[in-house]
Amino acid sequence: xxxxxxxxxxxxxxxxxxxxxxxxxxxxxxxxxxxxxxxxxxxxxxxxxxxxxxxxxxxxxxxxxxxxxxxxxxxxxxxxxxxxxxxxxxxxxxxxxxxxxxxxxxxxxxxxxxxxxxxxxxxxxxxxxxxxxxxxxxxxxxxxxxxxxxxxxxxxxxxxxxxxxxxxxxxxxxxxxxxxxxxxxxxxxxxxxxxxxxxxxxxxxxxxxxxxxxxxxxxxxxxxxxxxxxxxxxxxxxxxxxxxxxxxxxxxxx
Amino acid sequence: xxxxxxxxxxxxxxxxxxxxxxxxxxxxxxxxxxxxxxxxxxxxxxxxxxxxxxxxxxxxxxxxxxxxxxxxxxxxxxxxxxxxxxxxxxxxxxxxxxxxxxxxxxxxxxxxxxxxxxxxxxxxxxxxxxxxxxxxxxxxxxxxxxxxxxxxxxxxxxxxxxxxxxxxxxxxxxxxxxxxxxxxxxxxxxxxxxxxxxxxxxxxxxxxxxxxxxxxxxxxxxxxxxxxxxxxxxxxxxxxxxxxxxxxxxxxxxxxxxxxxxxxxxxxxxxxxxxxxxxxxxxxxxxxxxxxxxxxxxxxxxxxxxxxxxxxxxxxxxxxxxxxxxxxxxxxxxxxxxxxxxxxxxxxxxxxxxxxx
Numbered sequence: 001x002x003x004x005x006x007x008x009x010x011x012x013x014x015x016x017x018x019x020x021x022x023x024x025x026x027x028x029x030x031x032x033x034x035x036x037x038x039x040x041x042x043x044x045x046x047x048x049x050x051x052x053x054x055x056x057x058x059x060x061x062x063x064x065x066x067x068x069x070x071x072x073x074x075x076x077x078x079x080x081x082x083x084x085x086x087x088x089x090x091x092x093x094x095x096x097x098x099x100x101x102x103x104x105x106x107x108x109x110x111x112x113x114x115x116x117x118x119x120x121x122x123x124x125x126x127x128x129x130x131x132x133x134x135x136x137x138x139x140x141x142x143x144x145x146x147x148x149x150x151x152x153x154x155x156x157x158x159x160x161x162x163x164x165x166x167x168x169x170x171x172x173x174x175x176x177x178x179x180x181x182x183x184x185x186x187x188x189x190x191x192x193x194x195x196x197x198x199x200x201x202x203x204x205x206x207x208x209x210x211x212x213x214x215x216x217x218x219x220x221x222x223x224x225x226x227x228x229x230x231x232x233x234x235x236x237x238x239x240x241x242x243x244x245x246x247x248x249x250x251x252x253x254x
Numbered sequence: 255x256x257x258x259x260x261x262x263x264x265x266x267x268x269x270x271x272x273x274x275x276x277x278x279x280x281x282x283x284x285x286x287x288x289x290x291x292x293x294x295x296x297x298x299x300x301x302x303x304x305x306x307x308x309x310x311x312x313x314x315x316x317x318x319x320x321x322x323x324x325x326x327x328x329x330x331x332x333x334x335x336x337x338x339x340x341x342x343x344x345x346x347x348x349x350x351x352x353x354x355x356x357x358x359x360x361x362x363x364x365x366x367x368x369x370x371x372x373x374x375x376x377x378x379x380x381x382x383x384x385x386x387x388x389x390x391x392x393x394x395x396x397x398x399x400x401x402x403x404x405x406x407x408x409x410x411x412x413x414x415x416x417x418x419x420x421x422x423x424x425x426x427x428x429x430x431x432x433x434x435x436x437x438x439x440x441x442x443x444x445x446x447x448x449x450x451x452x453x454x455x456x457x458x459x460x461x462x463x464x465x466x467x468x469x470x471x472x473x474x475x476x477x478x479x480x481x482x483x484x485x486x487x488x489x490x491x492x493x494x495x496x497x498x499x500x501x502x503x504x505x506x507x508x509x510x511x512x513x514x515x516x517x518x519x520x521x522x523x524x525x526x527x528x529x530x531x532x533x534x535x536x537x538x539x540x541x542x543x544x545x546x547x548x549x550x551x552x553x554x555x556x557x558x559x560x561x562x563x564x565x566x567x568x569x570x571x572x573x574x575x576x577x578x579x580x581x582x583x584x585x586x587x588x589x590x591x592x593x594x595x596x597x598x599x600x601x602x603x604x605x606x607x608x609x610x611x
Contacts, residue, residue: 050459076461090452093445100442101449105461107442111470114441115434121441128442168460 001063003028003172003203004049009058009068011044018044020227021058026172031194031204033214035238036224037248042207043085045224046174049205050082051075062172077105082174083161085207089149096145098160099132102167106131135167139193155182162193172203179210191217215239223248270519278425282418291417293533295489297525298424299482302431304509304521306478309435311507312515313447314471316366317374320381321506324476326388326498327354328483330395333404333493343407347484351477357384358476362469373472381503388495400494407488414488424485431478432519438474443467501552508555512562514569523570528555 004026011019019041026032034042047053049060051072060068067075081102090098107124114121136142139159144152152160158178165173175194179187187210195217197204208214214221215235223231223238225247231238238244285291303325310316331350335341341349357380365376388395395401407414407423414420438444449457450464458464487493505528513524532551539550566573 052455052459072455072458073461073463076459081461082459084456088453088456090449090456092452093448097445097448101445101457101462102460104442104446109441111438111441111443111467111474114443115438115474117437125441164456164460 001028002026003030003063004205005059005061005064006045006049007059007061009045009048009060010056011048011053012056013044017227019048019055022224022227022229024222024229024232026203026205028171028203029198030219031198031206031217033206033208033218033221034224035208035211035214035221035248036230039226040224041227042224043176044227046082046176046205046207049075050080050174076168079168079171080174081165081168081170081172083158083165083176083178085176085180087157087161089157089160089164091148091150093149094145095141095147095149095152095160096129096132096136098149099135099145099164099167100128102135102164103128103131105168131169132163132167135163138166139163140189155186158182159190166197166200166202170202172205173197175204175206175208177207177209179208179213187213275429278429282421288417291421293529295417295421295424297522297529298421298428299486299489300506300509300525300529301428301521302482302485303479303506304513304525305428305431305435306475306482307506307510308513308515308517308521309438309471309478310475311510312517313439313444313451314468315451316468316472317371317507318377318472318475319374319500319503319507320377320379320384321475321479322498322500322502323377323381323384324354324358324479325483325486325502325506326384326495327357328480329487329493329498330388330483331480332484333401333487334394336405336488337401337403343405343484343488344409347481350484351480354476354480355473358473359469362472366468366472367465378500378503381500385495385499388498395495398495400492402492404487404491404493406491407485420489424489427481427485428522431481438471443470447471505555508559510569511559512569514571514573517569517571520569520571527570531555531558 002025006022006024009019009022010017022041022045024032034045036042044053048055048068051067051070051074054069058068059066062075062078062080067078067080090101093101106128109118109121109124112118133142133145136145139162141152141156141159141163144156149157149160158181162173162175162178178194179190182190191213194204194206194213206214206218218235221231221233221235221238222229223241223244230247231241231244233241281294282291285294303321307318307321310318328347328350331353332343332346335346335349336343361376361380362373365372389398391397407420414423446457446462447467449460449462450467454464483498486497509524509528510521511524512527513522514520531554535551535554539546543550562569568576
């Protein structure tokens with residue numbers, strides 16, 4: 001089943017066309033990577049899909065329904081969430097509290113019920129907490145739940161972003177350069193984590209510069225350059241695509 | 255280990271609450287002077303307003319410069335309903351709170367979508383309008399001279415006419431106000447509000463409905479003001495517009511800032527500190543500067559506010575907490591909490607405009 005469909009999507013910023021007539025789709029259970037040089041429009045594409053910016057033209061469909069131009073909050077409610085290249089942690093909160101915000105939508109009780117500790121509120125809090133803890137375990141950050149989020153090392157902050165997003169139990173997760181700033185060992189473990197997400201019911205759309213990881217985990221790759229789609233195919237196709245090599249990869253990468 | 259830590263934290267919270275209740279219970283036995291007791295009643299009434307304001311400022315990152323208007327709506331609502339229409343005080347209090355909630359909803363719904371401190375400006379304007387309404391609707395409110403004859407508070411035939419009984423009534427409401435606020439802060443809603451502080455963008459991508467929660471917390475904080483106003487009206491039994499003007503709104507903000515915004519106990523300390531300082535100034539300044547007018551209070555409080563913002567951005571409670579953390583940090587170098595981290599955004603704009611980037 002096609003989960004996400006992007007059709008002729010375009011977005012300008014002033015005179016710059018950040019995303020230009022881009023077409024691609026993501027099937028349920030897939031890991032699709034988007035690669036391209038800096039300024040190719042990868043992050044803008046993520047911002048469009050997650051509702052942070054609205055498209056100028058073209059469409060974004062999720063399970064066949066148009067989602068282009070919806071607010072991030074509505075898109076999250078449909079089961080799509082994301083991480084951020086420039087970390088957007090809640091720095092004023094503890095590690096587990098960060099992840100608990102990811103599980104926010106598990107709860108249904110409102111402010112009055114919370115204030116009065118209505119029956120059911122405690123059970124809901126417990127389920128949010130345990131969801132958050134298993135999400136932390138998933139990314140390999142157990143035992144650090146009471147640390148302030150901002151004291152974690154950089155690589156762990158990236159994992160925390162993923163834990164927070166996964167606490168939402170999304171159907172589609174957009175990972176924006178999750179390996180940036182990670183060392184080799186951390187990147188390898190991240191690759192294993194990402195590769196396992198489809199088995200948990202989460203489809204992955206990934207922006208990443210680490211080619212080794214992309215080529216290992218991605219089922220399909222979309223190459224962007226100057227806002228336009230340059231190529232699309234399996235990792236093997238992409239590695240052998242002359243156009244891609246000259247535009248971006250360069251032979252020494254492999 | 256973690257479970258133990260959580261349990262320990264809850265244990266301390268419990269102890270603090272019990273100590274607080276014991277202290278509240280014995281104060282009237284120790285302080286029999288009605289003037290002092292009356293001041294403690296006022297501290298309680300103001301604390302309710304300021305707890306509400308702290309929910310808004312500390313957790314939703316919005317400032318209200320018109321909280322005295324909600325306080326006034328509660329007072330006038332209760333006063334008018336009981337005096338002119340013969341309502342019982344308790345239903346009158348609830349009706350006044352409902353009216354205030356509606357007014358706050360209208361103000362909040364039209365301004366909370368805007369970024370930065372538009373709410374502050376809108377509440378400033380609304381506060382001035384309500385103040386003028388109290389002054390000019392002479393037939394209804396008695397105008398600048400106010401109106402008297404507000405009955406004592408009663409619950410089912412029990413009359414709170416003595417100072418001591420009113421003291422217990424007010425502090426019961428303070429306790430409820432603290433518990434409600436603490437429950438909200440410790441819930442998914444409270445976390446979501448704090449998350450909005452940290453990154454509105456990320457919170458939205460996790461499905462947190464920012465606008466809805468901001469309106470809700472604004473309405474709740476206005477209702478806190480209204481309930482305090484009702485308690486004030488039944489306490490002094492006479493009301494006029496003057497305690498509900500702009501200066502009162504600023505004083506509430508000052509009390510909140512001095513006590514510490516992101517804290518539930520802070521308001522009690524903030525209110526007490528400001529009221530005690532006022533009393534002290536009134537006693538000391540005329541001796542030192544016989545020609546000084548009433549402005550010295552404003553100047554002095556202005557200086558204090560600036561000093562608190564620079565040296566103790568977390569307010570009194572935040573300052574003490576920081577000192578404690580630094581102390582225990584020095585004792586055990588292994589702790590992870592960074593003592594040098596200053597809570598940078600004590601009066602933050604919740605939005606910081608990140609979404610528009």
